[in-house]
Each structure stands twice: as C-alpha cells, then as structure tokens.
Amino acid sequence: MKPAARPIRTLNALVLGAALAMAQTGIAVAQEQTAPVEATPLSFTALVESVSDAVVNITTSTTVAASPGPAPMVPEGSPLEDFFRDFMDRQQGNGGRPRRSQALGSGFVVSGDGFIVTNNHVIDKADEIMIEFFDGKELEAKVVGVDTKTDIALLKVKSDKELPFVQFGESAKMRVGEWVMAMGNPLGQGFSVSAGIVSARGRSLSGSYDDFIQTDAAINRGNSGGPLFNMNGEVIGVNTAILSPTGGSIGIGFAMSSDVVSKVIDQLEKFGETRRGWLGVRIQDVTDDVAEALGLKSSAGALVTDVPEGPAKAAGMKAGDVIQTFEGAQVEDTRDLVRRVGNAEVGKTVDIGVLREGSEQTLKVVLGRRESAEDTATPAAAEPAMPAESTVLGLDVTELNADLRSQLNLPDGATGLVVKDIAEDSEAYEKGIRAGDLISEAGQKKVSTVADLEARIQDARDAGRKSLLLLVRRDGDPRFVALNLDK
Structure with a gap:
C-alpha cells in the first residue's frame, strides 16, 4: 500500500500573510514575483511511521579460511617466549580452523511476498543472510540475483503473512x-x-x-x-x-x-540476472575540436571509433559515424547512449540516427545482449601498405611494413601510418598521441600511405576546415584526435 503523503506548507502562504499584516499597519511592502519554495517540514514523524515497517537490517555471515601467517621471531629463552606461544595458540585455535565473519547492512521490502532490495556488496560471498524487521522478527533470506555494475542485489524471504512494503518513486x-x-x-x-x-x-x-x-x-x-x-x-x-x-x-x-x-x-x-541491450560499437565523446573537424554545429552525440562484429556492424554502422539519436531521442554524449542502449530490450529493433560525412541516415539495429558480449574481441581490418617516411602535422610518420607490424603486435591485415617520433611541445603530444601509435584514418577516410594523409589535409583545407580528425589506435584501442591544420 502506498504511504500517504504528508502535506507541506509553502513559504508563499507565510509571505502573503505577513504582507497583509504589514499593509494594514501602513508599512509599504515591495511585491516581487518568486517561485514556490517549500518550507522545512515541521516534523518527519508521520513519514517515518509510514515506512519503518518496510525497512530492514541485514546481517551476513561468511566463512573465512584460516590464515595464521608467519610466527613472530622471538629468541629462544626470551622471557616473552611463553607469552607469544600462548598468543599464537589462541589465534590458531585447534589446528587453524576456518572462522566466521559477520557484516551489517540495510535494505527494504518492495513486495508483500518478501522481495527485498539491498546493495550487492552487503551480501557478496555471504553463506547466510539474516533479515531483521522493525518489530524484531528475523527471517533468513536467499539471493534471487545480483547486478555488480549497479551494486544492486535482490533477496527473497518466506513469511507466513504479507509483509509491509514500499514503492519506487521517479x-x-x-x-x-x-x-x-x-x-x-x-x-x-x-x-x-x-x-x-x-x-x-x-x-x-x-x-x-x-x-x-x-x-x-x-x-x-x-x-x-x-x-x-x-x-x-x-x-x-x-x-x-x-x-x-x-x-x-x-x-x-x-x-x-x-x-x-x-x-x-x-x-x-x-x-535472476540482468539482460541489457548491446549495440556493439566503441565510442567517444564529441569534443569541440572534433565537432569543428567534422563540421558539426554542436558537440552533442557519440562518435563511433570502431565497429567490431556485432549488431551495429550488421546494420551498416561505420567508424566515424556520429550517433545523434536513439529511438527518436537526442543523444547527449557517450554516457547517455550507453544508458539508453542498456535500458533497451534485448532483441529489439531500434532506429539509430547517425551523421555520416555530412549526411543524416537512420539505421535499424537489432540489439544484442551486453552480458553475452563482454569479452568480444575487436578485429582489425585493412589492406597492406608500402613503407615510406615523412613529417606531417608535426608528426614523424612511417608507413607500415612486416617488421613494424611484428614490433607493434599488429595483425597482418593492419594498415595505416605509424608515429615514429613526436615533439613533446606539440599539439599532438598534448592531445595524447605518442610514438608507436597507429593512424588508421584521417578525415574519416582510411590512410595507408603518406600521400593519403597529405591528400586528406588538403581536402580539409579546401573545405575550409581548421582541423583534421585522425583515428588513432594504441594496443588495439581506437580514439579520434582533432589536430589544428595551422600548427
């Protein structure tokens, strides 16, 4: 049963009363339009009484293996020898048997049939979970399921009568x-x-x-x-x-x-477990300089840095796409997108709006399950390249060959330009580019030769861009970096 709300007096009523009294005594009162402000509650008593029966104390017991550790070094014949021997005997007990450890936490009942919510870390690895209710009654609980990502656990107790419970608000x-x-x-x-x-x-x-x-x-x-x-x-x-x-x-x-x-x-x-939606992309936030390099009006959205095998790739999504909408709702940033996808139903077909090379497109993606894809590896793909070296945008870059692929532990099909050296006072260094990084794209197009990179730079300048967007990989992890063309 939903607890009754306790009415709260507003400050507006008090102000109005005071104003009338002052006006009657001839004191001028300046009228000012203000937003409603709630006054401090006179008491929380009614609220406490309405919900207390649904709040519980949780005590957990866990078996901990004995770990006696090294004995203290005491010289033979020392006056303290007997003292330390007695101490170690008490610590180890009969042969150093396992001991019981207890922990305390809180929780609350969310249904009359005994479902209880708490934190996962409260009951993690517990052998026994005891629930104490407000009236002193105790019941043993079993774990229904846990979610380590949000640190939430759901417990269940058996009761011979319906339990008081509380409801979730928004x-x-x-x-x-x-x-x-x-x-x-x-x-x-x-x-x-x-x-x-x-x-x-x-x-x-x-x-x-x-x-x-x-x-x-x-x-x-x-x-x-x-x-x-x-x-x-x-x-x-x-x-x-x-x-x-x-x-x-x-x-x-x-x-x-x-x-x-x-x-x-x-x-x-x-x-008994979570089932979150999974899109199957690597993403990063759209910073102001990245937005400028892409010709975007704002830095909203999520920039796709890589698309491994998965739902997004099957739907035609590509690295360099900017995800702007999910199911018609505007995507603010990567965090917002992760939440929206995670809250979506596994197997559902969703509309995702992307911006690709200045053109808006809508992709229909059948979402997978995040928990089943946690360890999915990201394959790299590209074409072989011819070796060459040059200095571009303050970076000493060289084209890939077999020796460099081996040194950098890159797959045989990997292509791009390897950063051979970089000045520590350069913009590229400031933005995290380091020797050994692989530049696989520039201006959202693959680069495998120095000529490719120089062509992308010229294209950006011809289009009036102030910066060029590079896709940089390090140990297989991709991210976009925008470099100023005038530096």
Whole structure:
C-alpha cells in the first residue's frame, strides 16, 4: 500500500500573510514575483511511521579460511617466549580452523511476498543472510540475483503473512534542494533516520550505468542498501556510497537512482540476472575540436571509433559515424547512449540516427545482449601498405611494413601510418598521441600511405576546415584526435 503523503506548507502562504499584516499597519511592502519554495517540514514523524515497517537490517555471515601467517621471531629463552606461544595458540585455535565473519547492512521490502532490495556488496560471498524487521522478527533470506555494475542485489524471504512494503518513486522528477530522508542500520546501531536535501543529480562514480543522487542526509557504514525516501514515502534511491576522508559522514552521500534500480530489480526478479541491450560499437565523446573537424554545429552525440562484429556492424554502422539519436531521442554524449542502449530490450529493433560525412541516415539495429558480449574481441581490418617516411602535422610518420607490424603486435591485415617520433611541445603530444601509435584514418577516410594523409589535409583545407580528425589506435584501442591544420 502506498504511504500517504504528508502535506507541506509553502513559504508563499507565510509571505502573503505577513504582507497583509504589514499593509494594514501602513508599512509599504515591495511585491516581487518568486517561485514556490517549500518550507522545512515541521516534523518527519508521520513519514517515518509510514515506512519503518518496510525497512530492514541485514546481517551476513561468511566463512573465512584460516590464515595464521608467519610466527613472530622471538629468541629462544626470551622471557616473552611463553607469552607469544600462548598468543599464537589462541589465534590458531585447534589446528587453524576456518572462522566466521559477520557484516551489517540495510535494505527494504518492495513486495508483500518478501522481495527485498539491498546493495550487492552487503551480501557478496555471504553463506547466510539474516533479515531483521522493525518489530524484531528475523527471517533468513536467499539471493534471487545480483547486478555488480549497479551494486544492486535482490533477496527473497518466506513469511507466513504479507509483509509491509514500499514503492519506487521517479528519481528523474527529484529536484536539487528537495527534502529526502535516509533510513538504515548505520554502524550497527539499528534502525536510524537522517534527513537532508538532494545536493546534486546525475552523479557518476565509476560505472557505465551510474546515475547517483547526491545528498547531505547522513549516510554511514551500515546504511548501504537502505532506502532514500522522498516526502511521499517513495524510494527514490538506494544508499550506496559516501565520500569521506574519515570513513564517517561529512554530508556527501550517494544513492543509486530508483529509475536505474527499478529496471534492474524487474530483470532480476524475472530472469535472476540482468539482460541489457548491446549495440556493439566503441565510442567517444564529441569534443569541440572534433565537432569543428567534422563540421558539426554542436558537440552533442557519440562518435563511433570502431565497429567490431556485432549488431551495429550488421546494420551498416561505420567508424566515424556520429550517433545523434536513439529511438527518436537526442543523444547527449557517450554516457547517455550507453544508458539508453542498456535500458533497451534485448532483441529489439531500434532506429539509430547517425551523421555520416555530412549526411543524416537512420539505421535499424537489432540489439544484442551486453552480458553475452563482454569479452568480444575487436578485429582489425585493412589492406597492406608500402613503407615510406615523412613529417606531417608535426608528426614523424612511417608507413607500415612486416617488421613494424611484428614490433607493434599488429595483425597482418593492419594498415595505416605509424608515429615514429613526436615533439613533446606539440599539439599532438598534448592531445595524447605518442610514438608507436597507429593512424588508421584521417578525415574519416582510411590512410595507408603518406600521400593519403597529405591528400586528406588538403581536402580539409579546401573545405575550409581548421582541423583534421585522425583515428588513432594504441594496443588495439581506437580514439579520434582533432589536430589544428595551422600548427
């Protein structure tokens, strides 16, 4: 059952009342149009009471193998010899048997039949998971499924009666400055509540699918996996991490947004695993200089650097394409594209709008499954080339031959120009190009000879471009670099 929302008085009503009173006493009041501002809640009591029964403490037990380590070096006959012998005997017990280790965390019930959400790191490698409810009742939980990429786990308990539960809200509707409340088991102290505001949205820590809400509501160790509520009693985030030099809360906490978590939970409940869409491309952000080199009006979109075997290649996508739309929605950058593809259904045919050599095209791509393609290798392809050397755009480049392919561990079919030397004060060095890099494209066309590169430079100048886009590979990983033609 969805908890009732607690009404909040707005500051506008208070201001209006004060203005009327001042006007009656002859005091002039300057009228100013302001946006509605919510006042501090008089109390969080009703909110706490409406959701507490659905928040749980989690205790995990894990068997840890014995690791006695080296014995301390004590001279024979030393007065401390007996002391250290007794100490080591207590540490190793009977033959150094494995010991049990416990950890604490938080979670919340999302269905009356016993599904519980928490962080994966709370229950990772646990042999036993015990759930303690607000009324003191304890039940053992089993793992339904986990997602390491978002650090989310779904558990299940068996209960002889329907359990109180909470619902997910829409994290995308939360605004910076709105009130939120965190609940959990901080530092093993049991059920605890803290309140604060949304400090920021759309934070990314380390994962491809990160979408964290930052809050100043106190979050400490043990809060992991607990809910972050909006003022309607809906879960808009799962408390996951803190930024702290001390290990305690300093007002910078992160909760994985409910818009991400709810989709993960749906898949874990249905399949026991995640099934994310997969496009099969390598991409990079479109920087301002790359946009200029491509003649783009803005730096929005995702630039395709490589297309290995996969859904995108089967649909005709090419390196150098700029992905601008996905299913009709504008693509802001690589992070935005990864999220949209990951949230799409595996096997679905999607429309992807690309810009290729100034022309807009729509490709129909049948999405694969990300989890099945994690270790897909990227093949390199091209034609053989004749050796030659030259200095172009401040780079000493040489054409590939068999010896260079062997030295750089390149496949037999690889082509391009190898950077032989580069000045450390050059623009190319500043942008990360190094000796040993392979330039496989210039101006979005393959280059295998110095003449090819010089022709691409002239084409760019003839078209009024200020920079030239190079596709540079290092250890098989491609990226685009724009170099100024006037330097």
